Amino acid sequence: MTFCAPVKGVFAVNCYFAIDAETNHGFLIDPGAEGEKLVRLIFERGWVIEKILLTHGHFDHFGGVEAVRDALDIPVLIHEEGGAYLERPELNLSRFCGGDLTVEGAQYFRDDDLLTLREGDLQLKAIHTPGHTNDSCVLYDEAEKTAYVGDTIFKGGMGNPDYPTGNERLLLKSIRERVLTLPDDTLLCSGHSDVTRVRAEKPRYL
Template identity: 30%
Template structure:
């Protein structure tokens, strides 16, 4: 599997394209906006979009989903249904954050922890990691030792928990019980900022170091 990060929106959100090298089938994870830029990246790599994946319902991650569906008609998978209220409220988020004319959408498939998502010959594991939002999910490709973690974890920081139905203790448990057991060698793409590894964050992240041994 290969990947490309396409920063989108004024929040510089890490929209990510994962693709199967053999079939050139691709999944776009968290198309928060700038749909033309995302479609251009797919075209440059000569990829066929197979599906859209969503980690959680915040506008900088999911604000471009409806527009991308309008252009491509592909299925949408994720997040967990606990984030339905965020997706249903997309027009309100649009006004709050100054994103013009952002529409809500209905995922083809809500995801749960333990689910799998597939495109081409690639299979991703789904982990339910609430805390930043109640329905946040993470996508993990075990053969590549690579995860897309959305806004659960960042290099040197963790996701905010001051939004509606966010919870700090739940977020810490998600990191401890869902992410870190995958292994210190796992590289992760966060929702914003540079990549890191779970091992680096376990040891040096000031919110986490010394907390889990």
């Protein structure tokens, strides 16, 4: 089950919960801001969030991490290229948006890793999709045909490749070869747009 919780810091961002319907255990993806609000929601719903996952290391996707970690004491995971973003405000862009933000003690996953829960069958596959940033990943729930795509692709457009480590050619390659090759009815849950499906976005990239 997926649940979208829009949050607002400097920017509005879609934060997502991927929850195993049997166990109520799950993942929190991209807590970009308003961590306390997310914690309240978690307690209200009775979810057991085991891990925080980041689609990439821009601050507007991790600004709520500290508040959630303080309350739940759970790990935060990002692609192995993402450590530099969490450590460096000029890379994660917080330096230019109101104040330096960093995250310490992250754990890392690699392309094709399966991210699993202690309790529950729900699992997400990390699909490395560099281009918006070099650490960008899609987190794919094959069973639910749902992909958490961060800022790689949006409804009606693609991510911005103009920030540090961005690369438009690589972004198009990632979208064509690693996102649009998912089944046509796969739901795409992005950081900054309404949800869409692979089928709806494909014609734009042919």
